[in-house]
Amino acid sequence: MADAMELKRDTAGESLLGSLTRFFMSAVGSKVVMAATGLGLFLFVVGHLAGNLLAYVGRDAFNAYAIALKSNAILLWGARSALLIGFPLHILTAIRTVQLNRAARPVPYAFDNKSPARTAAKTMMLSGLVVMFYFLYHLAHFTWRITGPQPVTLLPDGNFDAYSMLVMGFQQPLISLIYIGAQVLLAAHLSHGVYSMFQHLGFWGTKWTPFLKKTALVAGYGLCAAFASIPLAVLLGIIKP
Amino acid sequence: MKLKLHVWRQPNKDQAGAMKDYAVEGVSEHMSFLEMMDTLNEQLMNKGEEPVAFDHDCREGICGSCSMVINGLPHGGHKGVTVCQLHMRHFKDGDEIFIEPWRAKAFPVLKDLVVDRAAFDRIVASGGYVSVATGGAPDANALPIPKKEADLSMDAAACIGCGACVAACKNASAMLFTAAKASHLNHLPQGQPERFERVKNMSMQMDAEGFGTCTNLSQCEAVCPKEISVRVIAEFNADLIKAQVKG
Structure with a gap:
């Protein structure tokens, strides 16, 4: 009797690979993939910004950084693998979960869903899509050098x-x-992402979580303000040719 | 007061439904929302029309039966209340009210505002229990449990399984419910031996039912009549990750 009631998993005895694949395809597992790749991409963005800010120091510092990055295989392939592994996984998982989410509510509400949530959090797919196209344009501009003015x-x-x-x-x-x-x-x-990845990875604390939510706001908007300051500085003549 | 209602009417599971307009009269501000629905049904029956089917039972906020999305908010959106505890004093004469059932593939509409929530039962049956015989009620403090852990368990155990979390979620995810049903056991000594099997089974069943995925919008927490925190979701995620490592 007690044996019959024992909590047993249907998949007990499956291989490690099988069990990991099953996990990463599950609702929670796909969010672990989103969080882990998101963390990698976030760290890439932080590193990228650190390099960009050298533009304020001057031509030589910025060019020295660009050359150092290209000639240092560990640095270059570390950054490239964050992108080459992180981006496709992040995007494919996003597409898959959006499909799951849409299928989960086939009949929409007649009255708009008013349950409170931050707009930035509700529109992750849209902001992500724009960032993806921007990323391709950015590569075309600075990495492949096929668009925008290029020094002769x-x-x-x-x-x-x-x-x-x-x-x-x-x-x-x-x-x-x-x-x-x-x-x-x-x-x-x-x-949203910088807070959300911790929640997906299972970190929660009465003091820790509100702190992370604020950190995500400050980190998100702070980093991007610093990025955006560079084109502004060029336009205003602070960063000179 | 007099109200203009837009109510989802659907004859059965297999036929399509639609929003239908009704005017209801003689509503008192002292009524609960369900009593207002009773008033509407009396008026419909007097006219020889089919009354609106809706789930209700205890009418004191503990059974989890009532389930209506009112103007886009499950249970009407007041903090910590179910539809039966929602008073008509929150509305005024002439108000227009949209009343819809929970919307999720895993919660098929059976009739009008009644949905089939058996998916929740199957999630609980997949792991939301302990298989040891725990006997009768033990003496107080015979099994010492730290107050903090007991509180965390009790907060999760407050879940009445109404399904408002799914109804509110942009993705129709059942994470808050599933995680609450794991958390209340996983904070107690009796829940430990099967802790990881439990979360694996419940997660698999949740996916099989066709619920969406969690995007941490916390809409579930905002509308939960028992104010259950998304803390339980993070715990569930952490346990599932640990379960992978432990095999």
Whole structure:
């Protein structure tokens, strides 16, 4: 009798790989994937900002950073793997969970759902989509160099003049506007994501959670304000050609 | 007072439903929302029309039967109350009120405002219990449990299984319910031996029922008539992650 009632899992005895695959495909597991890749991408953004701010120091510091990043395999592939693994997983999981979520409510409410939630949190898919397109444009501009004004001459040592590329790009008000606009949406995305990833990974505390919510707001909007300050500084002539 | 109601009418599970307009008269501000619905039904029956079917039982906020989304908010959206505890004094003469059932694939509408919440029962049956015989009520403090743990368990145990969390969630996720039903056991010594099997089973059943995924909007917490915190969801996630490591 007691044996028959014992709580047993149907999947007991399945392989490690099978059990992990099952977990990562589950509702909670896919959110663990979102959180872990989100954390990786967030750390990438923090590192990226640290490099960008060198533009305030001057041409030589910024170009030295650009060259150091390209020549240091660990740094370069660390950053690239955060993107190459993080981005596809983050995006594919987002698409899958959105499909699950839509299927979970086939008949919509006649009266709008008024249950309170932050708008930035409700529109993660939209802000994420815009950030994704912005990311592709940004790669086309600075990494693949197929769009935007590009310096015609290389540096004396044969490297690309990243500093001039940045200044020439941001002197175009339209390009600056695209960058600043994308930062606002990235800020909104992070203002929920930075809190949400801790919740998905199971961290919760009476003092810790409200602190994380505030941290997400400050980190999200703070980081993006710092990013957006660079095109503004170029337009205002603070960062000079 | 006189009210204009828009109520979801659906003859049965298989036929399509629609919002229908009704005018209800003679509503007193001392009535509960369910008494207002009773008044509407009396008026409908006097006219020879089919009354609106809705779930109700204890009418004191503890059974979890009543389930209406009122103007976009499950249970009407007042802090810590169910529909039966919602008073008509919150409305005024001439108000328009939209009344809909819980909307989720896992909660099919049976008739009008009545939905089938058996999906919740199946989640509990998959792991929301302890399989040891616990006997009769033990002597107080025979099994010492720290006050803090007992409180966390009791807060989760307040869940009445009404389903407002699912109804409120943008994604129709059942995480608050499922996690509450695991949390109230997982904070007690009796719940420990099966802790990880429990969360794995309940999570699998929750997915199989077709609920959505959690995006941490905390809409569930905001509308929960028992004010259960999303703390239970984080605990559930943490236990599921630990369960992977423990095999």
